[in-house]
Each structure stands twice: as structure tokens, then as C-alpha cells.
Amino acid sequence: MAVGRRDKTASFRGSRIVVAIVIGVLLGCVIAFLFPYGLFNPAASVQNRRIGKTNFQIGSSSCESSERSKMLKSEIVSLSEKNSELKKQVRDLTERLQLAEQGKDQAQKQFLVLGEQHKAGPFGTVKALRTNPTVVPDDSVNPRLAKILEKVAVRKELIVALANSNVKEMLEVWFSSIKRVGIPNYLVIALDDHIEEFCKSNDVPVYKRDPDAGIDAVGRSGGNHAVSGLKFRILREFLQLGYSVLLSDVDIIYLQNPFNHLYRDSDVESMTDGHNNMTAYGYNDVFDEPAMGWARYAHTMRIWVYNSGFFFIRPTIPSIELLDRVADRLAKQSNSWDQAVFNEELFFPSHPGYDGLHAAKRTMDFYMFMNSKVLFKTVRKDAKLKKLKPVIVHVNYHPDKLRRMKAVVEFFVNGKQDALDPYPDGSE
Template structure:
């Protein structure tokens, strides 16, 4: 039987197409291999690295890149876990603080419930802050002493060293004379401590170091700056203190003339009603034309040598602020005392929220009032102040003796020989 003839040579054509297909497939695979492996089977410096011994390590660049990304993601996950833990802790602390704040508000509301406002003239705010809870553990020795000395939780405290022994004697003799028993000398050296013991004066021996910033300010000012630090212990123990410099003569019992309605009651350096209690001082600036006048409030400073301070949080904060500033700056303690009491809150500074009272300047008198004004007034010939502070004059001891001569011994000429001021 004759074989069939292949029409148009299809068998040959099929073979040709297969060859073509094979060539195309080969070229395609070759191109793909060339794309994926542009440098053949060897590892170039782009994807590999040379070992220290000089041999090449064949590494796949794509695999290394992927591993790097995985490692980076793992580190990021760890970091986020740490941050999440810290955030959880902060959220917990914040929740606790919010609970404490809410509890404090409830307590404050319980202690000071809302009040109904009355008609004009009947509304008065609180002036006395709550006293602190005494902490005897801060100084058991001083606590035991104060229990014996203090009366009704208050006493006079004077701070001194042996340099002013003669003035100290006039000071405590005048206190005894007016019948005050609740007073104490804080002795800064053994000599004045022994002197007080010999004269049956309550004494507390206390070492105190003058800060470097106060060195060179003078012995009196340096010791004066120490008192704010030393007084803190008394307040923390829960006692109200009439802090007294030793250049003061007592002519009446001061505790009968205190108001006890503020954190701080202080004598004034003022010499009349306006300077002692405040006044409107008008300043002028002609360049401003119509608005040339500016009104200012002025008051002469509180005297840091005689003030009554109650054991409240603002009072202790006042002592801490003054002490902190005096340890850093060469400043006068009285100036710092007044700055902290009176400077209002302003940008970058939070003012002290303490209540304050100026004592009657005729009762708690400074030596300017006595020697420049009072001794010349006939109407005041029989007048007797509560205390006289010889703060305006350097010849303190002589003037203290003269004050005793005049008011205690009745020598009406005892004050005449002194000049008004400090000139000799």
C-alpha cells in the first residue's frame, strides 16, 4: 500500500517550529538567568564580602537584604514593647494621681464646704492656714525641751553667740521683768550657752555653719541669716514662735498683743501710718503726656528681727525659700524675707500664699520712731510700748541701757543725749 504524501511538507515544518521554540525558550531562560545572576556563579563585591583571610564568601545579596530588614523589624518590635510598657506604667501613675487629686478635693470640700454668699459687707475669706501635724521625730531633744518651756504652744526665741553677751543679758532680763517665762536662747557657741545657764535662762545649744554666700556680710547679718533655717525645726514640731533679735527691750508681755490671725505677724520699719501700713505712691513720667501719672502701692518692709510665725505650710515654705536663697546669694536676709512675702506670682515665679499682718508700730516700736519722734512728744511722756527694737542705730548697747533707764527706772532724761540718727 502506498504511503500518503505529506501535504505542503507539514512534518518538516513542525520539526522546524520545535527547533524555533527550543531556541526561544533557551534564550528566555538565559535572559532571566542573566537578570538574576548578572555576575554569573561568582559572588561580586556588591553582594558579597571578602573574609579576613582573603577568601570570598558567596552570599546572596537579596537574602542578606531580607535578613537585615527582618532584624531591623525585630529591633523595632522590641523598642515598641519597651515603650508600651513605660506608657502603661505612666498611665497607671496618672490614674493614681487622679484618684489622689479627687480624694483631696473631697477632703477639702469636707473641711471647707461651699458656703452661701451673704449680702455685701458680710463676706470674709479665711486668713489663717491650717497648722501642720507636729513631727517630734525630727528633733526629739528639742521637742522634749519645748514641752517644758513653751506655754500654749508658743514661745520667744532668740539666736545668739557670745559676741553680743551684754545685749543678750539686757534682752532676757527685760523678758523676765515683764513676767514672760516661755522664752529660749538658741546658743551658737559654748560660751553663750554657759552664760545663759549661769543666769537660769532656758537655752538650746545648736551648732550652725554660715554658708559661703553669707561670708563677709558681717557677723550680725550672717547670724541673722541662720535663723530661718534654725526656726524650721520649731515649726515642724508644731510651735508658734516670736522670733526676736537680742537688740530688743521688752516693756510689756508681747503675747497679750498678738492677733494670731495670719501666718506671719511682723513689726515694721515704718515710722507712721502710711509707711508702716501702705500708701498710694504716684510716680510721674512727663514724656507720656496725658497718662504721665502712674499709681504704685508702697509699704516699708517687715522687720525680720521681730516677727511671730505660726506652724503652717506657707510659713515653713517661707523659711525654706529664704534659706535656699541665702545659701546661694550674698543677700540681706531682711530683703529676701520681704521679697518672698510680698512678690506676687508672675511668669517664671510662683508667689508665696501666706497671710501676713503688720504689727502696731507704736506697740512694737523701732528705734527711729522712738528717738526721732516719740521722745519729743509730750503727749507720749507716759506711753509705754510693748517692745523697742534698736534696729536703726549702731550704738545698740548704750541705747538699750538708756531705754531701760527711761521706761523702767524713771529717768526722764536718759534718752536726751542721743542724736536722732546714727551720727555721733
């Protein structure tokens, strides 16, 4: 019996040992999982001390960090501004390059707009384009004027003259000659109320612009040159509306209908101040400079100026550009003469710093569209030339305009052969 109890006691003790071992293993696993670096890790203490030290350093240098932050923000703003400026410069350079490229092939583009490209034909058969296409009419520019022009113009063409009270007597001789010939398509731009009423009372088509302080002041009281400068600004609206204009000063006598004698193959078709074939149509003038020795003779091309008081202008882009250029220069250069500026813009070629106007031009027959120098210096003294009947006579070379205008009417209309004799070749 005693032996049996000891076996049971030994067995029970063995079981408790096994349980204790199992519990110990389980606790070890739990502790290993929860504390991988052990319950007492000296590295952790050192790390905590370092973190505390760092926090202290950060706290002690907060002012210095704030200053650096401000400096960095300032530098960022400065760099941003410089970057924006660089971007702007790049855009400007890009635009300039694009404009340069546009200018480079402008002629080709213009040709492509006008028609298809063509091969050059056989020798002697090639003819360049001379007539620019007309602009698309825009009635919104001046609806009131557009309605007047619809009634007055013939085939989208008309004579236009500017007048104020200073030229009332010449204006009457002017429109009387137009009525005598039977020209229906003409219009007076009245620069003051008196001229407007005068035209209406004489059954003359008239148009008075809407008030414009700058233009009206010159128009009411200006002399011939001042009024001449206005026409380039005023004519622009006519061209934008799609009408061709035969611009006329009032010191002109009409003897035939000028629209029957126009070519209409150019942007501008103008009478000349020239008095013979050379001066009117151009010539090779030799300049002599003896000091140059072998190269003393220099050849130059010369032509007498177009008369800005009588020219036919078509509604094309070059024509409008011409009016803009002349009007702009006259506004900025108060001492400039409109006729000189008109010719410079028409004839000066492109050169460094200046882009010339690409406008086609034609010189009118100086015997048919006659200036007063041709009449008084040459025609009246030649038996054959006296039989000519010009289209117009422009008394542009002489200051006693009204008297000579009446004499021209007497000579060409009433047949009084000695009507021109009392007048000298030039001015008195």
C-alpha cells in the first residue's frame, strides 16, 4: 500500500513540473513579443535623453529659425518675380520672331490670297499683278454716310470735295462746271453750317459730318492747306464703306466727265504737277560731281510730285494704309505740307528703319488732267494745243485762283480765245 501512494505522489509532482515549464515558456513568449529589446534597454534611455536635448536646442533657436524662414520667403518671392520677368522676355522674343517670319513671307502670302501660284510663262509674256482687291464694305463705320452714298454714287464711285466758307465763291464755280458737264455722282463735305445751307439751296449733294471738336475747329476756319490735311482722315470712311473716291479741290474746272478717262488699274491714280513728258512721267537725271573724277556722273531717277488736290483712290488695303500714314504724320508734324507727305509715303522705298508703302500708282495724262502751269505756260501759246479739250483744269500753280477759274470757263466753255491772255505765266 505504501508503495502505491509513493508512485501516485511522484506522478503528481511530475505533472506539476510539466505545467510549470509550459507556463514559463508561454510567459517567455509573451514577454519576448511585448518587449523585443528587453525590460531594461539602455539604448532607449540614451535615445530619450537625445530627444530631450534636441527639443531644448530647437526651443532655444526658434528666433533664429524664424528669421531664416523670412529670408527664405523673401528669396522665393524675388526668384518668382525674376522668373515672371524672364517668361515675359521669352514671350516678347517669341512674338518678335513670329512677326519677323510673317514679314519674311508677306509677299508670298499676299500672292496666295490673290490667287493660285503660277509658273512663269515664256519670255516677254509675264505680267505682274497691278490691281489690289477692294476691301469688304462695312456700313457700320458710318450708317448715315452709307445711305447718302447709296443715292449719290454711280458704280460705287463719286467726286468728293471739302469746303468751308473761305472758299464759297470758288465752290460755286466748281459745282457749276460739274453740273454743266452733267456729272451726277459728286458730293460736298461741308465743314461749316453756312456751306451746308449754301449747297442745299443750290441743289448740290452735301454731307456734314457729326461734330468733332478737333476736326471741326480746323474745318470752320482753316485755310487751303489746313483743310487739305483733313481730307485724308475723312476719306478713310468712304473707302471703308467700299467706295472709290475722286478727291477734288475746289479750284478745279470740269470740262468732261473724269470717270470716262480713268484706268482703275492702281490703288492711286493722280494728276501730276509736271509740265512735260519728263517731269510728269519720270526721267534719268545725271548729277555731276567733278571731285569724284572717273565716277563724277551719278544717275538719279526723278519725277515731279503728284498733286494731292486731285487723285482717284480705290478702296483697297494699301490705299487705306496711305491715308492712315499721311493723316498720322500731319497730326504729329504741324509744319508739314500735306502734298509733300502724300508723295513721300507713296514713293519712298523700304530701307533700314522704314517700311515703304506697297501701293500701285498711275500718273494721269497731264494734257487731259491739266495743271495751270501747263495751261498758262505752254498750251495757250501753241495753236495746236489750244484746240485740246482737257478733262479738268486745276488752278494749282497760281494764287489768283477765282479770276483764273472764270477765265478758264470763258476760254474753254464760251469760246473766248483771248480770255487767258491778260494773265502772266506765273504769279503776279
